[in-house]
Amino acid sequence: MVTARGLWNMACSMTLPTDPAKNLADLIRCPSVTPEDAGALDTLARMLEPLGAKSEKPVFSDDNTPDIANLYATIGEDGPHLMFAGHTDVVPVGDPDQWKYPPFAAEIADGVMYGRGAVDMKGGIACFVAALARHVEKNGPLKGRASLLITGDEEGPAINGTVKLLEWARERGESWDAAIVGEPTNPEKLGDMIKIGRRGSMSGRVTVTGRQGHVAYPHLADNPVPGIMALGQGLIANIFDQGTDEFQPSNLEITTVDVGNPAVNVIPGKASLAFNIRFNDTWTAESLQEEIHNRLDEAAEHDCAARGLEAPVEYDIEWIGRVSPVFLTRDEKLIETLSASVEAVTGERPKLSTSGGTSDARFIKDYCPVVEFGLVGQTMHMVDERVPVSDLETLTQIYERFIQDWFG
Structure with a gap:
């Protein structure tokens, strides 16, 4: 049996995915417009291999809806269990000729990466993976477990995605103590806002x-x-x-x-x-x-x-x-640890908010306390969706600080 320490030793001999910009570029280059996966989940699974992740990719079906591939990957063994949830599917690009750079090329110009899904929400996934990798690189195995629950059906009808993936995981004995959804929650600058519920x-x-x-x-x-x-x-x-x-x-x-x-x-x-x-x-x-x-x-x-x-x-x-029912998260450890992590990195205390539309957090709330925190959402779903590379680094640092303190 391979232990967590054995997996960490194996990881030490492999290239860890510590660079969020590289992680994001690899994901953007998969044109995963709902319901197409276009290799995005396999790319993410390969990204997680050096961390010793155990990945499964269940496909769910339903009448009058397309089959959807999903990913559930776990890192670590016993102890507190943190879920990171998100999606690799993206909305259509519209007229590609209107884009400054090809929408799936992940071009970087003047310190900004362009591409569909850059902020909604492949960027959040890329940063969380980088944060996990940096934590493992510095501290060794997690003092608990981290799971990535990633769907390809968030931008679509949301029938064969997170709802069924959560049920599938619970039937296999999975349970979680807290969850972060990496949606772009910040209205103006990184660190503005944590979503603690939704109408x-x-x-x-x-x-x-x-x-x-x-x-x-x-x-x-x-x-x-x-x-x-x-x-x-x-x-x-x-x-x-x-x-x-x-x-x-x-x-x-x-x-x-x-x-x-x-x-x-x-x-x-x-x-x-x-x-x-x-x-x-x-x-x-x-x-x-x-x-x-x-x-x-x-x-x-x-x-x-x-x-x-x-x-x-x-x-x-x-x-x-x-x-979609209204919900409000009141878990003090989850909210305070994330708030303190944001403040430690940005110098600003984030606002706790329930504004905006719905997200897959509305499904996760039935399984564990959940909050949402990710990149700045100003360009999501727009032509020339983009993210400053500096924001990717900042979000990675926030997630890394949160991982350290929440497990610690």
Whole structure:
């Protein structure tokens, strides 16, 4: 049996992945646009080999979704177990001719590396691997275990990725004491912000069915457009709450209104709108759905009175996709150790925040305390996504300090 010390001795004779810029360049050069892996996970697994990592690459499937490869790699043996979670899949590049440099070339110009996934979030992965390597190089084997839980389905439907990878690992006896998700959490400069929770997310579609007809003979038709407009106004007319100490106010946005009618002389037969609401811990999914129904019913009644209708407009509502629940992490050791690590390296105390959208942390929170901390996110998903090489070094130092103190 190879012990942790034996693995460390083997690592000493191999080249350790201590350079975050090299690690990132190797990952960017894999054009892993969801759902394609393009060799990114194999590249990462090879990167981890000198650290004695045990890597597995399960592939998950589901109806009407592409098969997705994922990576679970562990370093170390008994003791506290830290998870680093993230994704190697990236969003499409758009028009590659609009890029200053080829989007998968990992070109460095004036101290800045360009490439799709540079900050979201191959950069975070590259830095954490470098931090682990530096820690092992200086201190020998970890005083515990570190796992990398990496999916190729974060930017896609998120069906065959982190959710199933967590279940797969737990079925094999894995459990974790804490987790960091390496998403780009900083709004302006590295060290600005640690995400300690997220608002929930819920989407729905409201449909009003009328009767199609000629605009010159409205008495023979039933136009659903005024009804859907009234219902939409009812959804946004009043605020949901004032927010809490930890969370921003809940917010509903109507994202599309559709009638599917290309003709200007035809009254449409159906109209619908879709919405998404980001909600805080004032609400549960159940109480929020009840509130949405109440608002729609009140809007229908008001519309009935305003237009002198015989009965309120009838509507159907469909809840779209899974509800992402609101969550807040309160693990003092995890939050304080990471905050202190950021401050020790940057000289600034990070803000603890629950702002922004959802991430795979919403799944991990059911298994262990989780926070998010990574690079500056200003160029994520943009043409010329890029990261200063100096930021890669700084983030590596923060992660290394955190590893030392959390295990220590």
